[in-house]
Structures are given as structure tokens and as C-alpha cells.
Amino acid sequence: MKARTLRVWSWVHKWSSLVSTAFLLMLCVTGLPLVFTHEIEHVLMEEAWTPANPDSPGLNLDQVLSTALARKPGEIPAFMSFDEDRPVVNVTSVHPAGKAGVYSFQPIDKTSGAPAPPVAGHPVTEFLLQLHTDMFLGLPGMLFLGAMGVLLIAALVSGVVLYAPFMRRLPFGTVRTHRQARTRWLDYHNLLGVVTLAWVLVVGATGIVNTLATPIIDYWKDTALKELTLAYDSPVTVSQRSSLQAAVDRARAALPGMQVQFVAFPGSAYSTDHHYAVFFRGDTPLTAHLTTPALIDARTGDLAAIAPLPWYVKALSLSQPLHFGDYGGLPLKILWALLDMAAVVILGSGLYLWLAKRRAGA
Amino acid sequence: MKRGRHLTLWQVFRMPVCIATLSLFGLVAALLGDHPWDAIGAAALASTVGAILWALATRRQ
Numbered sequence: 001m002k003a004r005t006l007r008v009w010s011w012v013h014k015w016s017s018l019v020s021t022a023f024l025l026m027l028c029v030t031g032l033p034l035v036f037t038h039e040i041e042h043v044l045m046e047e048a049w050t051p052a053n054p055d056s057p058g059l060n061l062d063q064v065l066s067t068a069l070a071r072k073p074g075e076i077p078a079f080m081s082f083d084e085d086r087p088v089v090n091v092t093s094v095h096p097a098g099k100a101g102v103y104s105f106q107p108i109d110k111t112s113g114a115p116a117p118p119v120a121g122h123p124v125t126e127f128l129l130q131l132h133t134d135m136f137l138g139l140p141g142m143l144f145l146g147a148m149g150v151l152l153i154a155a156l157v158s159g160v161v162l163y164a165p166f167m168r169r170l171p172f173g174t175v176r177t178h179r180q181a182r183t184r185w186l187d188y189h190n191l192l193g194v195v196t197l198a199w200v201l202v203v204g205a206t207g208i209v210n211t212l213a214t215p216i217i218d219y220w221k222d223t224a225l226k227e228l229t230l231a232y233d234s235p236v237t238v239s240q241r242s243s244l245q246a247a248v249d250r251a252r253a254a255l256p257g258m259q260v261q262f263v264a265f266p267g268s269a270y271s272t273d274h275h276y277a278v279f280f281r282g283d284t285p286l287t288a289h290l291t292t293p294a295l296i297d298a299r300t301g302d303l304a305a306i307a308p309l310p311w312y313v314k315a316l317s318l319s320q321p322l323h324f325g326d327y328g329g330l331p332l333k334i335l336w337a338l339l340d341m342a343a344v345v346i347l348g349s350g351l352y353l354w355l356a357k358r359r360a361g362a
Numbered sequence: 363m364k365r366g367r368h369l370t371l372w373q374v375f376r377m378p379v380c381i382a383t384l385s386l387f388g389l390v391a392a393l394l395g396d397h398p399w400d401a402i403g404a405a406a407l408a409s410t411v412g413a414i415l416w417a418l419a420t421r422r423q
Contacts, residue, residue, distance in 0.1 A: 164375070168368045172377040173417030194378045195413045198385035285396050321393060328392030331404035338411050 052112030146211030
């Protein structure tokens, strides 16, 4: 490689890393406990609980919804989701005039309408998740962290290019522990960097896609779902809405053999202003992550469309497990944690190498 | 390795390419399949940690 080319790649590696290191370190430190969110919440929150009337068919979804909303006067429903291992329906509602992103979340015992203890959403994990997602800055924060992810990709590519000249005389994996600290840490940096490359690339790239969730979903609503909304000029009001239970039953009839994952109410992030969007997931490992929404006209209760997700929403859906590492059981999560810690060492040693070089040059 | 002798590009990147391929295979295998693919995928991704431990155990100078 020509000296000039090498200098350009060095410059790219130095600056893409320097600008992003502080944020990437924050992402690694908050991401480490977040890998184990489910386990942490299980320990912190799980309490013995049994449904009030285990043998009763329980309330229908309209009754669950009105029960939940009666406890939050003035709020309108946004989402409804269903626990897999207990007869609990979770109602998420929002105050129309409230602060953006502030939701009420109520787990309801479907057999009685009584509140059920929450099993997710502990304040500590919620805080870490918010810091990790957008640093409490909303969409601008998310997009900023996405830009840091782009710098990470630049640092990875330039790092691979620079790896070759450094390793031309050293067999793979060499760590010169008896040399000065700079040489030793350079070897650790190169070894950890090149070994974790593919994983960091995948977690980084899927992290970037996740930061684009809001524009991706907005684009989907503005294009693929647009024609479904053309017939109406004003959003459906709460009093105009047909039965939720009937809407879910209608959607189920259209997609037999699939599981209802959640319902997005009219006007919420994952639906139009005019439809109940009932999201189904398949029962294979892959289709469990790829949901299909059935859109039910909220005025008439008719099936408006089965709307298979376009490729860019599928890409977003698959980016979530590949970023979180929560799709292959505990062994995969432990590997995620170990590789996350390796990434911290890479970031730290990179920073050290830069400082040491500056000091030596000064 | 004698001093002054250069490795070829393939010699430099042979092991990294193997580990990256195993990692990507593991990530996808665990996503596309359940048992036993979760275990196979985790084992393939564990080649990363394995390589680090191997290097620290045998390649320290």
C-alpha cells in the first residue's frame, strides 16, 4: 500500500473513532445490562400471581378496553398486546394533549378485569433503554446515534484496511506482552478488533436501521397504507369506532393459523387514522419476527386489507433481534455480553493508543 | 516466523475471514432455526471468544 493511501485510511480511522468513541462506549455500557432485560425484570418484578377466574372465558376485548380506559380518564387507546404465558391483556393509552412519548401501560387480568402485576418495564431497564435509544432526546437523539453508527462502520472498514500493514510480519493472534505498553495494546486492539469484526458490523448496522424506525414506519404509512385512507377526510372518532373484539375476530378469520401479537388503534404509530391494525406473527422462528398486519376499517368493522410488510419494514423487523441478541436463548445472550465487553476494550485501547501516540509525538 | 519475511495478504486475513464467516453463519442460523440451530449458531459465534482465548494462551510473546 502506498504511504499516501495509508495516511488517508489512518485519518479516516482516527477521526471516525474519535468522534464516536464516547457515544459508542455509552452504548456498550448501557447495552450490556439491556441484553439481559428479560432476566433482570424476571428477578426484579416477577411475583406469584394467578388469574382471578382461571376457568372463565373472561371479558371480551371491548370490555377489557373500557375497563382500562375507565382507570385513565381522558386517555385514548394506542396499543393492546397479549401476554403469552398468562391470560393478561396489556392496554397502552395516551393523553391526547400530553407530552409526546408518555404512555400509560396497564396489564389487565382478562378473566376479571382487575389490574395484573406488570412483568416488564422496570424503571431501571426503561431508563437504560431510553438512554441507549435516544439519550432522552427523541427522534433527533435517535438519528444522532444512527450517525455515530455510520462512523462506527467507517472505523471498522478503515480498521480492516490498516490491519494488513500492521500484521504483515506477525502471525495471527500475536500479542507482544514483553514490549512497551503501546505495542502490547496495539496487538490487543488488532486481535480483538479483527476477531469481533463480523459481530460488531452486524450489531452496528442493525443498530443504525433501528434508529431509522420512525422514518421507516412513517414512510410506510405515507405510501403503502395511503390508499386505504383516501376514502376518509377526517380521523375516525372514538365514538364512531366499531367493536374491537369483532375487528380482531374478523382479522383472525382472514389469517388462520397465525398468532395475534398486538393491535394498533386508529391514529397510533403503527396504524392509520381510520383502521384497527391487527398484527399477526407466524410460528416459525423467522416468521415470529416478521409480522403481518390485517387492517380493519374502524367505522364498519370490514377487512380493508392484509398488508404484507414491504422490504424496508421487514428489514427493520429483522434488525431488532439481530441487534438485541435475544433470539437464540441464554448462550447467545452470554456471547453478546462477552463480545460487548470486547468492544469496550477495543474502544478503550483505541483511545489509549491515540493518546500515547500524541504524547510520544509531542 | 523469521524477521523481515512478509506474510501474504491471504496469510494475514485467512483466520479473520474464517472467524467472520463462522460468526455470520452463527447469527443467521440461530435466527432462522430453533433447536438445534440455536445451539449450532451460538457455537459458531463462540469461535470469536475461542480465538481470543487461544491467542492469549498460545500467542503471547
